Every structure is written in structure tokens, then in C-alpha cells.
Amino acid sequence: MRPDATYQLLRNLTSPVVAVTSRLDAKENGMILDSAVRASIVPTIPRISIYVHKFNFSHDMIFTSGTFAVHLLRTDQFDVIRRLGFVSGRTHDKLADIAHHAGTLGLPVLDECYAHFECRVINVMDTGSSTCFLGDVVAVGHGRAAAPIGEVMTAAFFRANVPAEWRGDYEAQLKAAQQFAEKRSRDIRAVVWKDLTA
Numbered sequence: 562m563r564p565d566a567t568y569q570l571l572r573n574l575t576s577p578v579v580a581v582t583s584r585l586d587a588k589e590n591g592m593i594l595d596s597a598v599r600a601s602i603v604p605t606i607p608r609i610s611i612y613v614h615k616f617n618f619s620h621d622m623i624f625t626s627g628t629f630a631v632h633l634l635r636t637d638q639f640d641v642i643r644r645l646g647f648v649s650g651r652t653h654d655k656l657a658d659i660a661h662h663a664g665t666l667g668l669p670v671l672d673e674c675y676a677h678f679e680c681r682v683i684n685v686m687d688t689g690s691s692t693c694f695l696g697d698v699v700a701v702g703h704g705r706a707a708a709p710i711g712e713v714m715t716a717a718f719f720r721a722n723v724p725a726e727w728r729g730d731y732e733a734q735l736k737a738a739q740q741f742a743e744k745r746s747r748d749i750r751a752v753v754w755k756d757l758t759a
């Protein structure tokens with residue numbers, strides 16, 4: 562099968578479009594990803610895994626802090642995707658204009674979201690171009706709300722409804738990320754995760 566056709570089939574496996582926040586010392590940041598997966602079937606041991614490209618500022622913040630928060634977004638939160646998913650926290654204070662508060666782990670938790678999960682990294686896997694972070698979910702909520710509101714922003718909903726004025730930016734960014742990943746995907750290193758809480 563042609564690589565493009567394979568990629569289109571694989572897109573069926575993308576996750577909902579989520580906001581991932583991190584904190585390292587005084588610096589807070591947020592990014593968008595569609596590679597978050599439930600990584601445990603045990604109700605008492607909830608886990609999430611995420612793939613974060615190494616060129617993203619969030620990558621090093623999560624790697625160094627050992628924590629991240631995943632936010633399921635609502636279908637009316639395209640503005641959050643636009644703000645967090647297209648510029649880097651290296652050069653922008655992206656959370657300055659997005660209401661948030663400190664969560665249980667001190668991570669920035671968005672006031673507005675469908676649900677949030679604060680996670681502590683328990684293992685990592687190098688993919689060459691990105692790191693897969695496996696996290697224990699240690700705190701759960703709905704932002705500032707007491708219960709979920711609205712519908713979850715799935716990848717299919719995002720792709721079907723991405724605003725026309727920034728669809729081009731999204732496609733250009735995806736292409737650039739694919740080119741970066743193509744060069745580095747075969748350069749896989751063994752990484753031993755150290756428990757940062759020990």
C-alpha cells in the first residue's frame with residue numbers, strides 16, 4: 562500500500578485532541594496533541610501515555626519535571642487548540658490568556674475543559690523523533706466544573722471542523738513535523754527512566 566494511504570488508515574487511531582500542560586520551576590506551558598491513550602485497564606491503576614516530539618518545548622519540560630496534565634477539550638474549544646498548538650512556549654507565555662489554576666501536583670490545570678488528568682511519569686520510550694511518556698494518573702477533575710460539560714473534541718470532529726482560516730497553518734505544521742520525524746525516527750536510544758520522586 563502507498564505510504565500516504567497507510568497514513569490515512571493510521572489516522573483512525575489518533576486520540577481526541579487534548580491540551581497537555583507542564584510546569585518546570587516557575588515556567589508553565591501548554592501544547593496540543595492527538596496521541597494520548599488510555600494505557601491501563603485497571604480502574605485502581607489509571608494510566609495515560611502520550612507521544613511528544615523532541616522539538617517541542619513541552620518535551621523537555623515533561624522529561625525534566627516528570628509530570629504532565631492531559632485535558633480532554635470540548636468541541637467549542639478551538640481557540641485553546643489555536644493558542645497552544647501553533648507557537649512554542651520557548652518564545653510565548655501561552656497560558657497567560659487562558660484561565661488556569663494549580664492542580665494537585667502544582668501543574669497548570671485549565672479552568673475550562675471536559676476533564677483533566679494530572680500524571681506522574683513512570684516510564685518512557687524513545688522513538689527517535691519523540692518520547693512516549695507513560696504516566697500514572699494521580700488526580701482527576703473537570704477543570705473548575707463539578708461535572709463534565711458538552712462533548713469531547715475528538716480527532717474526527719477537529720479535522721471536520723477546523724476553522725478555514727487556520728487549516729493551512731495546521732497542514733503546514735503537520736508537514737514540517739513529519740519531515741523532522743522522518744529524519745530522526747530510526748535513531749532510537751535506550752532510555753532508563755529514573756523515578757524523580759524517589
Ligand SMILES: Cc1cc2nc3c(=O)[nH]c(=O)nc-3n(C[C@H](O)[C@H](O)[C@H](O)COP(=O)(O)O)c2cc1C
Nearest residue numbers: 593594595596613614617618619646647648649650
Ligand atoms: C491537532 C494537533 C495535534 C498535535 N499532535 C501532536 C502530537 O501528537 N505530538 C506532538 O509532539 N505535537 C503535536 N502537535 C503539535 C504541538 O502542539 C505544537 O508543536 C506546539 O506548538 C508545541 O508547543 P511547545 O513548543 O510549547 O511544547 C499537535 C498540534 C495540533 C494542532
